[in-house]
Amino acid sequence: MALFTLVSGSVGVVTLQNPPVNALSAAVRHGIVDMMDKALSEPEVKSVVICGQNGRFCGGADIKEFGKNMTGPPLVPMIHRIESGAKPVVAAIEGIALGGGLELALGCHYRIAHSKARLGLPEVHLGLLPAAGGTQRLPRLIGVPAALELITTGRYVTAAEALRLGMVDEVTDGNTVDAAVKLALSVAGKSLDARRISNYPCPQPPGLDRFFETAMQQVRQSARGAMAPVACVQALRAAASQPYGEGMQREKELMDTLFHSGQARALQYFFFAQRAVGRWSTPSGSRWDSSKPRPVHKAAVVGLGTMGRGITVALAQAGLSVVAVETHEKQLMEARQAVSGMLERGAKRRGVAPAYGKISYSSDLLPVADVDLVIEAVFEDMELKRSIFEQLSEICKPDTFLCTNTSGLDIDRLASHARNPELVVGMHFFAPAHVMKLLEVVYGPRSSPQAVATAMLLGRKMDKVSVAVGNCPGFVGNRMLKPYLEQAFFLLEEGATPELVDQALEEFGFAMGVFRMSDLSGLDVGWRVRKADGLVVAGASTGPSARSRRGFRYSPLGDLLCERGRFGQKTGSGWYRYDKPGGRVAKSDPWLHGFLEQYRADHGLAARRVDQQEVLERCLYALINEGFRILEDGIAAGPEDIDVIYVLGYGWPRHRGGPMFYATTVGLSEVLERLEHHHRAHPDVPGLQPCRLLRKLVASGSPPVHSWREFIKKSRSHL
Numbered sequence: 058m059a060l061f062t063l064v065s066g067s068v069g070v071v072t073l074q075n076p077p078v079n080a081l082s083a084a085v086r087h088g089i090v091d092m093m094d095k096a097l098s099e100p101e102v103k104s105v106v107i108c109g110q111n112g113r114f115c116g117g118a119d120i121k122e123f124g125k126n127m128t129g130p131p132l133v134p135m136i137h138r139i140e141s142g143a144k145p146v147v148a149a150i151e152g153i154a155l156g157g158g159l160e161l162a163l164g165c166h167y168r169i170a171h172s173k174a175r176l177g178l179p180e181v182h183l184g185l186l187p188a189a190g191g192t193q194r195l196p197r198l199i200g201v202p203a204a205l206e207l208i209t210t211g212r213y214v215t216a217a218e219a220l221r222l223g224m225v226d227e228v229t230d231g232n233t234v235d236a237a238v239k240l241a242l243s244v245a246g247k248s249l250d251a252r253r254i255s256n257y258p259c260p261q262p263p264g265l266d267r268f269f270e271t272a273m274q275q276v277r278q279s280a281r282g283a284m285a286p287v288a289c290v291q292a293l294r295a296a297a298s299q300p301y302g303e304g305m306q307r308e309k310e311l312m313d314t315l316f317h318s319g320q321a322r323a324l325q326y327f328f329f330a331q332r333a334v335g336r337w338s339t340p341s342g343s344r345w346d347s348s349k350p351r352p353v354h355k356a357a358v359v360g361l362g363t364m365g366r367g368i369t370v371a372l373a374q375a376g377l378s379v380v381a382v383e384t385h386e387k388q389l390m391e392a393r394q395a396v397s398g399m400l401e402r403g404a405k406r407r408g409v410a411p412a413y414g415k416i417s418y419s420s421d422l423l424p425v426a427d428v429d430l431v432i433e434a435v436f437e438d439m440e441l442k443r444s445i446f447e448q449l450s451e452i453c454k455p456d457t458f459l460c461t462n463t464s465g466l467d468i469d470r471l472a473s474h475a476r477n478p479e480l481v482v483g484m485h486f487f488a489p490a491h492v493m494k495l496l497e498v499v500y501g502p503r504s505s506p507q508a509v510a511t512a513m514l515l516g517r518k519m520d521k522v523s524v525a526v527g528n529c530p531g532f533v534g535n536r537m538l539k540p541y542l543e544q545a546f547f548l549l550e551e552g553a554t555p556e557l558v559d560q561a562l563e564e565f566g567f568a569m570g571v572f573r574m575s576d577l578s579g580l581d582v583g584w585r586v587r588k589a590d591g592l593v594v595a596g597a598s599t600g601p602s603a604r605s606r607r608g609f610r611y612s613p614l615g616d617l618l619c620e621r622g623r624f625g626q627k628t629g630s631g632w633y634r635y636d637k638p639g640g641r642v643a644k645s646d647p648w649l650h651g652f653l654e655q656y657r658a659d660h661g662l663a664a665r666r667v668d669q670q671e672v673l674e675r676c677l678y679a680l681i682n683e684g685f686r687i688l689e690d691g692i693a694a695g696p697e698d699i700d701v702i703y704v705l706g707y708g709w710p711r712h713r714g715g716p717m718f719y720a721t722t723v724g725l726s727e728v729l730e731r732l733e734h735h736h737r738a739h740p741d742v743p744g745l746q747p748c749r750l751l752r753k754l755v756a757s758g759s760p761p762v763h764s765w766r767e768f769i770k771k772s773r774s775h776l
């Protein structure tokens with residue numbers, strides 16, 4: 058819908074009305090076309106203002122309409138009609154002008170933005186490009202390099218940056234619509250020749266061919282197989298080298314390909330998945346809409362190692378007062394310095410003042426007495442955490458929430474050492490904690506709905522996507538990592554190399570293959586967990602027991618590397634070698650290859666040829682299978698929760714939608730058939746045995762991913 062009002066006697070104000078973000082649905086597009094026709098045809102209207110209801114200009118095309126039979130007036134002629142009309146049109150940009158919303162504004166002759174507005178062309182995140190003239194008008198307005206950067210990254214800019222770049226004509230702190238009306242009155246009747254962006258020549262960057270070759274190379278490298286950023290570069294190249302009309306034709310051709318692609322479907326699924334996880338529920342019936350969070354004004358972080366420092370920064374940047382506690386004086390001093398540096402860099406990036414004043418430091422626990430919530434972030438050791446929880450229970454207010462940052466320890470066991478177990482939840486942050494978008498909020502059987510709701514909201518305040526998950530070893534992310542890693546080890550035993558496995562995974566789109574990733578996070582991390590699980594047997598490097606635990610296949614390869622002090626990057630060697638301890642460039646290691654050969658010889662294993670397809674099936678399908686088990690167990694409420702965790706926390710390529718969505722693109726019956734095949738070949742590997750939920754879904758005709766929640770709920774009693 059769009060509303061027309063006449064103000065100041067001669068300005069027609071067209072207001073977009075489609076809450077919550079005034080997306081350009083078919084009804085809104087109809088409304089704009091009709092209201093603009095009215096404005097352009099009625100003689101008393103001398104100029105026009107376009108604005109959005111409720112302080113939001115426009116969030117772009119209505120993403121919910123994609124993939125359906127699209128009806129209603131198309132955007133391109135609608136925007137062209139505004140630009141080519143004889144009356145000046147001013148866009149009054151409050152809140153947001155995104156995607157098609159910004160393209161609409163670029164078709165207007167003037168743009169005024171409120172100082173708090175954000176502008177951007179985020180289509181690339183949906184697997185698309187700005188195809189309502191955005192790739193052709195923006196470079197004409199702000200130059201090719203700036204437009205290329207904004208379009209290929211989908212980055213939002215503040216009003217101040219938009220003004221600097223020349224995207225808007227004016228920024229106001231006052232009422233944007235009033236300012237736009239004033240401008241509209243002042244330009245009524247003036248020539249519009251110099252205001253139609255499509256008539257501008259596109260400024261050519263020096264060395265056009267070289268410029269675009271370099272841009273394409275960079276984009277391909279960072280896109281990891283995503284098509285949309287590449288198409289954006291191609292469209293920008295057309296803008297810089299062809300007349301406007303031909304550029305528009307190229308934009309359309311590229312969009313036609315992207316619009317129907319599997320990648321666009323995956324990315325649009327992921328867009329809604331990130332929002333769906335906010336509507337959390339637990340098997341015991343707690344829900345987001347019936348659990349009221351308690352306000353948290355003051356929080357404490359206990360333990361200022363790498364994670365604690367990042368969490369402190371994230372809390373302070375979210376505007377909370379933070380008590381940061383570290384009992385080792387030297388570590389406290391170092392942490393203070395490190396936190397200040399992180400705050401300073403973050404503030405510079407965001408164009409705000411560093412939040413130093415929000416943090417007070419302490420070498421003992423006493424100052425946490427009056428905080429609303431504590432995040433304990435000490436070393437991953439149950440005994441240590443237990444003792445801190447006991448102390449906190451003595452010191453804190455009785456209603457203080459006690460949260461633990463852990464990647465897999467038993468939340469319920471820890472809660473049993475707290476005075477009020479219902480106030481305990483896990484908060485699994487990902488390193489670096491002030492940067493990574495993901496937060497797993499782990500509820501135990503005794504966590505109150507209010508504690509879960511409070512932790513979920515706190516995560517959102519810290520600009521994270523919070524996902525509520527149940528309590529089990531490894532929660533969701535690390536639990537699924539276990540069979541994935543296990544398969545990678547087995548593949549080495551069978552003849553693969555770390556290079557081959559990593560290449561297959563990186564070509565699939567992972568930022569890093571499993572072995573490079575293990576080297577980065579430290580091989581000792583998994584070793585410690587395996588030791589705690591009783592899986593590491595000292596001196597069992599040969600003999601039949603070396604490769605079996607509790608009747609199942611086990612690979613001690615990771616343990617053997619750790620026994621040799623090869624912990625990955627930090628020690629200068631792991632699955633690869635590095636120039637020095639802390640080095641980052643992974644190099645193929647002849648020692649490791651010799652070690653693998655010797656290992657196979659010692660265990661009577663004949664190396665065979667492993668191809669990339671087998672790597673993907675064994676590693677990814679085992680991980681996906683565990684995902685189905687997690688759904689079956691009620692640890693995650695739906696596939697969206699798992700997919701968000703994997704994309705935001707574990708480097709799963711976003712354009713593949715996450716592991717559970719990916720399974721639907723492969724076909725559930727195909728995943729099931731290949732798991733059965735691999736399980737027949739490796740019957741002593743339970744991770745390859747297809748789980749009941751997967752079988753059930755296939756037997757029910759593989760329903761679409763968005764209906765799994767209901768399916769699981771209905772069939773839980775029979776599973």
Ligand SMILES: CC/C=C\C=C\CC(=O)SCCNC(=O)CCNC(=O)[C@H](O)C(C)(C)COP(=O)(O)OP(=O)(O)OC[C@H]1O[C@@H](n2cnc3c(N)ncnc32)[C@H](O)[C@@H]1OP(=O)(O)O
Nearest residue numbers: 077078080116117118119120121155156157158179180332
């Ligand atoms: C052939 C024609 C071709 C295509 C042309 C395409 C050009 C485009 O315009 S593509 C769309 C580009 N726009 C975007 O990508 C905007 C994405 N949205 C956002 O970045 C944010 O939602 C926000 C607008 C900044 C608002 O953020 P916030 O205040 O944090 O609220 P949210 O929880 O994110 O959103 C609230 C609610 O709105 C839904 N929503 C947001 N944008 C759209 C949209 N463009 N279309 C449809 N729905 C949208 C969002 O899903 C939320 O609803 P839920 O029910 O909770 O999912």
